[in-house]
Amino acid sequence: MRRFWSAWMALLFGLLSALPVAAREAAEPQGAVGDLPVVVVGEARPLNLKALGTTVLLKTRTTGVEDEFLVAATDPGLPRLASLFGAEWAWQDGRLLVRRGDLKVELGLGQEELPPDVGGRRLEVPARLVDGAPHVPLSCLEDLLAVRLTLAADGKSGWVEPLIQSIRLEGDARRPKLVIRSSAPLTFKTFSLRRPDRYVIDLAGGVLDTPALRVTHPELGDIRLGQFQLGPAITRVVIPSVPGLTIVAPRPGPSREIAFELAMQGIAAPARDFPVQKVTAARVEPMASGQRVVLQFSGPVQYEWSRLLPPDNRFFLDLPQAILVGPKQEFQVQDGHLRSVRISQFQTEPAPITRVVVDLEKAAQTRLTAGETPHSLVLEIRHDTIEPTMAMLKGYGTTSFPASGGVVCLDPGHGGSDPGAVNRALGLTEKEVTLDLCLRLARILRTRGWNVVMTRDDDRDVSWAGSSAREELGARVQIANDLAADVFVSVHCNASVNSAVKGTSLHTFKGSDSLLAEELHPTLVAAAGRPDRGIQKDRFYVLAHSRMPAVLVETAFLSNSEEARLLGTPEYRQQLAEALADGLGRYASRYLKQTTAGP
Numbered sequence: 004m005r006r007f008w009s010a011w012m013a014l015l016f017g018l019l020s021a022l023p024v025a026a027r028e029a030a031e032p033q034g035a036v037g038d039l040p041v042v043v044v045g046e047a048r049p050l051n052l053k054a055l056g057t058t059v060l061l062k063t064r065t066t067g068v069e070d071e072f073l074v075a076a077t078d079p080g081l082p083r084l085a086s087l088f089g090a091e092w093a094w095q096d097g098r099l100l101v102r103r104g105d106l107k108v109e110l111g112l113g114q115e116e117l118p119p120d121v122g123g124r125r126l127e128v129p130a131r132l133v134d135g136a137p138h139v140p141l142s143c144l145e146d147l148l149a150v151r152l153t154l155a156a157d158g159k160s161g162w163v164e165p166l167i168q169s170i171r172l173e174g175d176a177r178r179p180k181l182v183i184r185s186s187a188p189l190t191f192k193t194f195s196l197r198r199p200d201r202y203v204i205d206l207a208g209g210v211l212d213t214p215a216l217r218v219t220h221p222e223l224g225d226i227r228l229g230q231f232q233l234g235p236a237i238t239r240v241v242i243p244s245v246p247g248l249t250i251v252a253p254r255p256g257p258s259r260e261i262a263f264e265l266a267m268q269g270i271a272a273p274a275r276d277f278p279v280q281k282v283t284a285a286r287v288e289p290m291a292s293g294q295r296v297v298l299q300f301s302g303p304v305q306y307e308w309s310r311l312l313p314p315d316n317r318f319f320l321d322l323p324q325a326i327l328v329g330p331k332q333e334f335q336v337q338d339g340h341l342r343s344v345r346i347s348q349f350q351t352e353p354a355p356i357t358r359v360v361v362d363l364e365k366a367a368q369t370r371l372t373a374g375e376t377p378h379s380l381v382l383e384i385r386h387d388t389i390e391p392t393m394a395m396l397k398g399y400g401t402t403s404f405p406a407s408g409g410v411v412c413l414d415p416g417h418g419g420s421d422p423g424a425v426n427r428a429l430g431l432t433e434k435e436v437t438l439d440l441c442l443r444l445a446r447i448l449r450t451r452g453w454n455v456v457m458t459r460d461d462d463r464d465v466s467w468a469g470s471s472a473r474e475e476l477g478a479r480v481q482i483a484n485d486l487a488a489d490v491f492v493s494v495h496c497n498a499s500v501n502s503a504v505k506g507t508s509l510h511t512f513k514g515s516d517s518l519l520a521e522e523l524h525p526t527l528v529a530a531a532g533r534p535d536r537g538i539q540k541d542r543f544y545v546l547a548h549s550r551m552p553a554v555l556v557e558t559a560f561l562s563n564s565e566e567a568r569l570l571g572t573p574e575y576r577q578q579l580a581e582a583l584a585d586g587l588g589r590y591a592s593r594y595l596k597q598t599t600a601g602p
């Protein structure tokens with residue numbers, strides 16, 4: 004049997020188990036089954052109930068039963084309340100009639116149990132005549148309208164709130180939807196919490212129908228649900244973050260069905276040149292003061308690693324283009340620092356990704372190194388802990404590169420939530436121009452033997468939507484630095500408030516940047532056919548923080564209608580790409596063998 008006030012408040016504050024037995028008994032509904040309590044119809048008690056943004060007044064009578072009231076079946080507030088939750092309420096031929104969707108429920112005077120369609124709850128105070136007028140128990144609103152009634156401490160007001168009937172994951176495990184269904188439209192807001200990273204959905208006005216609801220995803224782990232607040236109700240859903248997880252929220256307008264798309268992308272493989280390889284061996288073996296995971300591949304692979312901070316302590320190693328032959332492997336270690344290692348085919352389509360999940364006991368020290376044999380990778384887990392705030396949380400690497408030439412990191416400026424400069428007249432954004440130009444440049448360079456790494460090769464943020472410029476640019480530079488690229492080229496379009504301003508420029512910061520810019524400059528300016536704005540020295544983030552010769556190219560001005568029209572044509576972008584490829588080739592033949600390739 005369900006009590007709407009005392010049991011929920013006790014649950015909310017977690018007091019139930021702490022209460023002495025006598026007090027807990029007193030919080031139980033009075034009277035056992037078959038032993039109806041004595042009903043003493045008492046004073047009139049007007050109740051102001053807040054429901055879905057409006058207030059409805061009900062004239063009730065106390066009953067002598069705790070938190071139960073009688074309300075005239077013909078009280079005009081009842082049909083109003085019912086209609087808010089999509090139901091009809093009528094007193095007809097001496098019976099209460101409630102319709103909600105396909106459901107049609109009747110309740111007569113003296114009836115001690117609700118119909119089975121609405122749960123069949125036994126009524127402590129059945130419907131009865133009071134002063135000749137039919138009255139029904141207030142608590143039956145909960146069953147008949149699928150709502151939760153919460154009374155304020157003053158006993159004069161309360162909340163009628165929809166029930167969250169289900170929260171579950173639907174669809175396939177790689178791209179599941181978290182679907183929240185409620186008995187009436189809910190609104191929500193979302194926000195992120197850091198350390199550990201998690202995504203929070205606060206559902207306003209919804210009460211969990213069953214507090215024991217659990218949602219578990221094989222990769223994400225437990226999605227936690229809780230009644231954060233009652234009267235007014237807030238239900239909180241907390242999704243733990245894992246690498247490659249993106250969450251797409253629906254529009255925040257009120258809805259009975261709210262679906263969040265959880266896309267598990269695996270990693271945003273910065274380099275796509277790597278051919279598919281097999282994982283030919285995987286083992287976990289002890290080493291001096293720790294354990295090591297040894298992976299052997301059939302050829303060069305790249306990897307991305309990331310780790311979650313305490314209390315989660317999981318370490319992820321993603322291997323794009325790697326195929327795990329055979330079933331998933333699991334190693335139980337339990338040495339106090341390392342709990343277990345799981346290796347599985349995380350994704351097969353559109354490209355394979357093998358994922359290694361390392362469950363650490365604590366913030367154990369880890370190190371990724373090349374193995375003793377070619378195309379192998381060793382993850383050391385030491386019997387030593389890191390200071391979690393000092394930990395790097397993400398990184399990239401390769402066992403080696405497949406092509407014989409140099410490694411160039413191409414950075415198409417902006418992307419995802421950041422369009423960069425926009426030419427509204429032409430409907431052209433900087434992010435699409437830079438991406439297309441870089442994809443063209445990558446194709447040319449690959450045919451000339453370069454290993455090409457791209458900070459992005461589709462329309463997205465490299466860090467995450469809504470990140471600061473520093474985080475976004477930092478994520479781009481980190482790809483180039485981690486993969487020890489030989490050169491870094493960031494491609495942009497310029498813009499000015501003065502639409503007459505035009506021309507092509509190259510930007511450098513470090514001394515080593517100038518040599519690269521000087522090789523790119525003549526062919527680029529000739530191909531662009533625009534005024535030459537020269538090589539300029541600027542403390543741009545990607546130039547200052549890259550550990551290799553880098554240049555930022557401002558191709559032309561999107562704010563100038565003539566140049567924007569040119570940038571909008573594929574032929575012009577191809578022309579610029581070829582010019583940059585030629586310049587990079589000249590640079591490579593003059594300097595690359597003599598220049599150290601990063602750290």
Ligand SMILES: [Zn+2]
Binds near residue numbers: 423424433495496
């Ligand atoms: Zn830009």
